[in-house]
Amino acid sequence: MFAIKEKITKEMIVNDAIKMYPNTIGVFSKFHIDSCCGGAVSIEEAAKRDKADLDALLKKLNEAANGAD
Numbered sequence: 001m002f003a004i005k006e007k008i009t010k011e012m013i014v015n016d017a018i019k020m021y022p023n024t025i026g027v028f029s030k031f032h033i034d035s036c037c038g039g040a041v042s043i044e045e046a047a048k049r050d051k052a053d054l055d056a057l058l059k060k061l062n063e064a065a066n067g068a069d
Contacts, residue, residue: 010044021065
């Protein structure tokens, strides 16, 4: 089994991740990350603000981003 290539990092801005990988919007929604008014912050900041598990969020985001290939 191959490891998922990390395309999305905790430093990336939420809105930038969505622009690059539109299919990640569902992941942000599942983790209750505000990608509308609160999307101008890093994924790490958004996870802290919205009390989401950062590691789980990044894993799911990268799975979604890699599925876009």
